[in-house]
Amino acid sequence: MNNERFEKYYKAQNILPEDEWDQFLESLRAPLPTTFRVAGSRQTARLLNDTIKETHVPHLAGVVFEGEAVSPPTQISWYPEGLAWQFNVSKKVLRKSPEFKKFHNFLVFETEVGNISRQEAVSMLPPLFLEVEPHHRVLDMCAAPGSKTAQLLEALHAQDTVTSSSFPPGLLIANDSDHKRTHLLIHQSARLPSPALMVTNHDASIYPAIKIPSEHITFASDTKTRVVNKRQHQLLFDRILCDVPCSGDGTMRKNLGIWKTWSPMDGNGLHGLQLRILQRAMRMLRKGGRIVYSTCSINPVENEAVIAAALKSMPDFELIDMSNHLPALIFRQGITSWIPTADRSVVLDFPTFDDYIKTHPHK
Ligand SMILES: C[S@@+](CC[C@H](N)C(=O)[O-])C[C@H]1O[C@@H](n2cnc3c(N)ncnc32)[C@H](O)[C@@H]1O
Structure with missing residues (x-):
């Protein structure tokens, strides 16, 4: 199992020290x-x-x-x-x-x-980093088939006992844009029936604002009478999982076809949608809340570049350092620079976007 374009592209991205490369490829084949x-x-x-x-x-x-x-x-x-x-x-x-x-x-x-x-070991990580508690309002934006949804739901129900199921004060909305896959979600969730789960079928990048009634109580200063204004406000979430659609090139060990078909254009083509989904999540997050963004790709264009662009567009947000959260987890820090390529043949001659644009004087 080999793919020259894959090797050339990822070596140029410096995702690993040179001397770990052979061991990395060996692991991908195991x-x-x-x-x-x-x-x-x-x-x-x-x-x-x-x-x-x-x-x-x-x-x-x-x-x-x-x-x-x-x-x-x-x-x-x-x-x-x-x-x-x-x-x-x-x-x-x-x-x-x-x-x-x-x-x-x-x-x-x-x-x-x-x-x-x-569930695959890596797939267990994003919900753990979200640290969901029973009172949280949680949104799983791209949820099907639902293995992470199940984990989030279990966290909402953490206080259930062996003999009785609790009524968590929080809620979980699990969404997917694919109609058939949304059915899978419902089927999966039947294994942990919960009054706190709602399943929706929307494009996450334009997920609608959900309005909920808010009782607004004011005291008119002169009469001390209570005035109740029945208003509506947008439901904001404490926790949002963006497990976005991706090229899946981190799953080569089970999806062997990716060895043959891999092209950098897979990731390039998804960057825009991934960014729009993350930005939509940022607009629906309560102040002080947390978003976990995850993919099953190793491509910085689908990972670090999406996070960087999102943070740049909304400077009120900040990255949280979770490096001590799971002490036994062996991990590598994200990278801070990458070299995109504009075509299938992996031409990496343009260290910056400006260099690329200079070769296209009419653009
Ligand atoms: C990586 S999978 C999610 C896996 C899931 N979180 C799990 O752990 O089982 C990505 C999902 O995103 C869905 N999807 C693709 N485009 C979407 C969009 N624009 N909005 C919402 N979901 C989308 C796909 O149907 C797919 O189910």
């Missing part, structure tokens, strides 16, 4: 491990997690299949309370090893009843 999250309210999740740790993992330790030792599932180090797991075994082992087959059946059952969520 199969993705199976990862899952123990879902549901905190209390329910802890109980099930203990069962995995104390019953299943010891049973899977020491399994030998066709003469080779198979490693048991391990907890993902950075996930809070050890509630996320990964394991790396082939389909053959899952089908044929009696111990793993039993564990697989357990996972399938618990997934069906909503206690376990199969």
Whole structure:
């Protein structure tokens, strides 16, 4: 699996030190491990997690299949309370090893009843950085198929117990512009039925302002009578997730087709929409609120360049430093300069936009 344009483009962006490049490509070619999250309210999740740790993992330790030792599932180090797991075994082992087959059946059952969520490890990160609390008003702008929506909803329901479901004071609106995918969202959310969830089907870049009634109480100074003005005001959100449509070139490990088709134009073509979605989110955020912007691309044009343009257009916003939020997470800081390219053949001769424009005197 190779793509010269991909290598040329990303080497020029300096996304990694030169000496890590081979190891990076090797990782992109390695199969993705199976990862899952123990879902549901905190209390329910802890109980099930203990069962995995104390019953299943010891049973899977020491399994030998066709003469080779198979490693048991391990907890993902950075996930809070050890509630996320990964394991790396082939389909053959899952089908044929009696111990793993039993564990697989357990996972399938618990997934069906909503206690376990199969989710890629990286996809678990954006909701964690949002730090949703039960009273928050949350908007998930590009939500389908809904794995992050489920995580956000669980955070709203953090106070549920094993036997009773709470009525969170906050709410979650999960939106997607794709009609069919919006149905997926509804289907997914049936696993955690919640009165706090609403699903909408809009283009996030022009998401409508939602008006809610506000009781405005004033006291007329002379008479001390209470005057109630029934007014409406725009619903502003405490937390917004912008998990925007992207080129997906960070998913090459599972979407092998991207190796063949990758072109820098994929990211270039999406930058405008991504920026408009983020700017719309900024206009719907309550003062002091938080937006998490995420993609499954490694392209700075879809990431850093979108954030930079958004911050430039609305200087009242600031980046929050979350580097200490998940202490065990290994990460690299975002980059501050990049070299866009204007065509499929990855011509990178223009370090700045002005240099590019100079070659097009009529523009
Ligand atoms: C990266 S996926 C979202 C994945 C989802 N957050 C999850 O964790 O399951 C991007 C989604 O954006 C939706 N989308 C594309 N253009 C959109 C737009 N203009 N407004 C809202 N959603 C859009 C796509 O239908 C797709 O479902």
